[in-house]
Amino acid sequence: MTNQLFVKMVLDAWFTQVKEATNLFDQLSNDQLQQEVSPDRNRGTYLLGHLAAVHDRMLPLLNFGEQLYPELMDYLNLPDKSMTKTINTDTLKEYWMNINATLAGRFNDLQVDEWFQRHNAVSAENFLKEPHRNKLNVVISRTNHLAYHLGQLVLLKK
């Protein structure tokens, strides 16, 4: 019961942030997403690609399968100004929706106890010493990551 409650608390926070970000991406025009969040900073469309990439990488990290769109990796590995091959904003929005829907499906399938198993970036040996490095903890840290960039994206609103 308590484990279930805890999982709910963490997932509620995740879904709240994903929903806020999705609503914001819907509100912003593609022109607005082409703007920088502050002078000489990342453009909205880059942050959209970056967030999609980080969420896509959660699939292998949580042992849910392969990432859906390996072409997003530049949005993880390169800064905005160094990108030579960008993906158009509408496609990024579609990726964003599909990735989060896929994650939501896998989250819902997961049994409560499975959330407390290790994620794939920690070895079985280290996990014995650091049991907090479990799948649910990945969701906590990615929720904060999303909130961080959401605070920037909201600056694009008129």
Next chain:
Amino acid sequence: MTNQLFVKMVLDAWFTQVKEATNLFDQLSNDQLQQEVSPDRNRGTYLLGHLAAVHDRMLPLLNFGEQLYPELMDYLNLPDKSMTKTINTDTLKEYWMNINATLAGRFNDLQVDEWFQRHNAVSAENFLKEPHRNKLNVVISRTNHLAYHLGQLVLLKK
């Protein structure tokens, strides 16, 4: 044991964000904190006051006692541009440190089970139906709130 692990996961995320914000406030000069995070948006010093106010309000919300600095309330209730009586940045930094240190002390004193008790913005009656509205959940949501504004404050760095 598992409850203890949950609490650790949530508090680790909280302390990580508080530490990052504190390091950032230390790095930024008072001149930088006077700047807006993006044109016509909040100034850094306002966001510092706002975060201090939100954290200060956690004291009564979590039943830890009265808020330390009621003079911060304008940073919750008024937008930056409507403030008539601001507090100077060095004082806000001092408040920020004291408030977070006070919270840390109270967090450390709390027994694991007490984290799953209701916070003061939910009635005993509603808490029966919504047991996720506990003290630990306040920390989850305030951590996301901090990350959101941290993403904005980092734009002030040179």
